[in-house]
Amino acid sequence: MDRILIGVDVGGTSVKTGMFSREGRLIAKTEIPTDRENNCKNVIRDIAQNIHAMAEKYDISEENVIGTGIGVPGPVLKDGYVEVCVNLGWRDKYPAKELAGFFPGMRVELGNDANVAAFGEAWQGGAKGYANVVLLTLGTGVGGGVILDNHILNGRHGLAGELGHIHIRDEEKEFCNCGGQGCLEQVSSATGIVREAKRMLLKNSAPSAMRDFGDRLTAKDVCDCGKAGDRTADETMETVCRYLGLAISYATMTVDPDVFVIGGGVSAAGEYLIGKIMKYYDRYTTISKNHAKIVTAKLGNDAGIYGAARMVLE
């Protein structure tokens, strides 16, 4: 029996677990609901039970497990300390140590979910083969992760890769979840795209296919309308991508990675999105003609389990 890696992605709704070969082939995966009772205090126990069950089902003895990695939705400090995970209600916790308690001798690694997803995309996804990668995930928010020299960069306070919260718009009056005003996330997340489109629609009464969607308008609708030539939708996406291009230029002039990966639901817009981002990235990175590549993510919702498993190979 070849030895395997386990990757766990803890979210507020579900906990995903994947078993991988050392080379990064996904052997099996499961998804269980997150037990939210008592500030998710049973989540680690549930992960342990799930791993036991999967090992039994796939006839894997625990000696064959190289280790387990866990991605959690909050900042992780270097020694694996989690001060707070807002989405789970966790406070003052060492989740890796807790899980290791269920598997004496097993290596357990911990990382922030966005950083871990970046590691997954660098290992087996859109940035496979690159050692220096910055991921931006355009979903409900804008998540980010930085991989340098094949390692996750956490930063002193766990803030490395938090590119969703760079300030890019002075005139913004609404507040971001982080408490700031004018964060990238407020414009370029799936939520931000819809908000931006609605603002554009309110500005004038020009005809737009987006008006037919009313309150059910999604980021996908905005992208689809834009692709189909709807002018207001396309202008919305120009704004969205201008700020993404700016953020990518900032990251270039800080860490200058090999490749940027755009993930999250919005990245399904593909070349329409990437082309616009690239245009502004080039415009704002005049210092050199050598720019990083920008690619779309490939692993979808599995990026987290891939990256979590990858941490064990560190």
Next chain:
Amino acid sequence: MDRILIGVDVGGTSVKTGMFSREGRLIAKTEIPTDRENNCKNVIRDIAQNIHAMAEKYDISEENVIGTGIGVPGPVLKDGYVEVCVNLGWRDKYPAKELAGFFPGMRVELGNDANVAAFGEAWQGGAKGYANVVLLTLGTGVGGGVILDNHILNGRHGLAGELGHIHIRDEEKEFCNCGGQGCLEQVSSATGIVREAKRMLLKNSAPSAMRDFGDRLTAKDVCDCGKAGDRTADETMETVCRYLGLAISYATMTVDPDVFVIGGGVSAAGEYLIGKIMKYYDRYTTISKNHAKIVTAKLGNDAGIYGAARMVLE
């Protein structure tokens, strides 16, 4: 005889050379004019001759030299390749290999001057004792360097740390040296501060002590007037520091270092400058209460020779 490190800082005007103990004590330094003939083709030979002369004067045998580091004013790729050094007229060169040709068996390392200065400040300067450091040098331009885990970060195309060229002002009409419009350097370098102050003075006819300086106004004058309560000068410095605070917040949400170091001539303004930068850094970094420290550089023009020598210990 204890073993020594040699650090060389190659500039367009002069070449500085320092000899250091392994622990970072400066033993001796020299400064010779840069021979600009034939696109500075003799500079490496001059460095070699100067090292020979210093070694003789201080009675150091070449076996006692652990190695030599060189900082050069241009991007350096990983294998020590320099595509172009505009200030020197160098093209398509391997300066470290060239110097090593004069000292068979000696280790020679190469780095970009701003990155090397950051390494110097991290080793023996304002950030001594920290492994993760971002330096911003406010001089004729805005230089930058990123040190992560006690290593210089070069980036794929040598652009890591080029924070002087992030785009921060859409309405800028003048061009930056890099070809862009609205770079940080255009506002927050010594040159940029003067330009900004003059623009402020043109906006209205309010009395300002800065008017007395006419065309000889310097960044130091602007800071001094601001400190003394001159309103236009202080408003100028608010703008300058707002953009610096923004840049520092961007770097935080990318690499989240332990400490930021502000160097260059403008940093002589000390607490007046740092206090204003900190105010905007805090304003634009709402995602966490844990912010990096911001300190002033300590090594002045010697940062380059310190950092160059430090590279040999890598």
